[in-house]
Amino acid sequence: MTGPPGASGPASRGDYDTLIDVDAEGVDLGETDLEFHDFHTGDNVQGKIPAAGQGRLYEPPSSFENDPNRPLSIWKIQFYAQFFNVETSDVLQRCVYALYPRVSVIDTIGDNPDLYGPFWIASTVMLVLFFSSTLAGAIASHVAGIRYEYNFGLLSAAAALMYGYTFIVPIVLWGILKWYKSEHARLLECVTLYGYANTVWVPVALVSISPIEIFNFQTISNVVRWASAAVGFGISAIFLVRNLYPVLNSTEAKTSRILLVGVVLAHMALAFAVKLVFFAYSIDDNSN
Template sequence: MAASTAASNSPSRRDYDTLIDVDAEGVDLGETDLEFHDFHTGDNIHGKIPAGQNRLYEPPSAFENDPNRPVSIWTVHFYAQFFNVETSDVLQRCLYALYPRVSFVDTIGDNPDLYGPFWIASTVILVLFFSSTLAGAIASHVAGMRYEYNFALLSAAAALMYGYTFIVPIVLWGVLKWYRSEHARLLECVTLYGYANTIWVPVALVSISPIEIFNFPTVSNVVRWVSAAVGFAVSTTFLVRNLYPVLNSTEAKTSRILLVAVVLAHMALAFVVKLVFFAYSIDDNSD
């Protein structure tokens, strides 16, 4: 019985010949049920990774949307959150700094940035060097003297603006933390000081003072002093208006001392801008 079953299951000689003859040319296989599947568009094919499940690469949004994922300071994603602004946002914040009629802290909300402070400081550096050089060339030409370019002013402008924009707010934040201020935020302090420097761009351009071409050096010097004073007044108003609630979170005596320190530091910046970049001693008796 077992032998007959084995014999029935084994292919016969005739079936074997049929299998071999399938590869012969001209053999008509007739209608078959063979179908070709598209392995590129099917979603239910066994072994295919569904869309969005490829773990070899995940877009940045997948990391940003994961609140439980720790972000290292050595990754780009950590610093990207500090530059999450568009050009329109930066321009609007610059306008608020030039015309401080509203609370800047309320305007930026939970999105302070480092993009604006860095590029504003860089712009002020270039404008200060350009304006100072051009104003010096005009003053020398009027006095009949040969003007020599001073490229050390570029390094001085970089040290002044980058130092004031980033070091001063860090020191202020550290002092506030020392006095246990609960409202002190480092990024907000840097953002405030960075956008406060916007006023020095028009101040530097006005300080070129083309009036000096008509041989009025004294009038030109007055224009420079007035522009520096206006720049100091506008930027100080902007800083005090937005820093006062934070400074007021400390003791009354401490808040007054810090407020005076903020004003004096900003006044020192205004004097340095005027005396280092726009002070010319040209011997000329005509006004």
């Protein structure tokens, strides 16, 4: 008894015309109902990252980093970069105004006081004081016929004097002004003014080398040093008083006068320190 075709025995390829051998090459699939859908959008092809607001469950607000009204953190470099936002031309112009105080530098500073100039001016004065004092001491020793011994302690003294005066004194002045409720006291402006006021000590230190001492003109050399220190004090004091007076005048009349005298006396002390610590030589014993 035979069953229906295909019920037993090996099946032939023709009996299953709905099966396709996909491994065979060159097979014609014919017309099928298979369709391939493109799930990419027109704006997001080839793996591009979706634009803002597309395909995101949460869109954060505008970045706080670009918000000019947001206060900067002291732990970020941007906080300190704003104090060095000056051009070389700005620094040179302020140095010129410090050496020739015919105008108020506050008007030129405006809303852009800086720490770049004060820091490098203090560093330059420190090195120039040490160099000039060393060279002047060597000249004095040569004239006296004795061996000169380098005193590197003068470099530490110059650093303490210039950095301390440039940054500590204006901070103290600003604190006093805030104590008396001055509305115009700004710390960065005070530091800027004191920093640029020290520009004058560079030419003073160079003049104080006094090469005429080689010819044994000790008295004349000493007069030149005192005169240069006095001129430096006068120029820088005028610069400070002219620019600080509007701020000091924002306090009571008596308080402003006391503060003004204090500013002048502190600057006078700096001038004496420059002369006596770095340029007080005796040609007999070379003490300084």
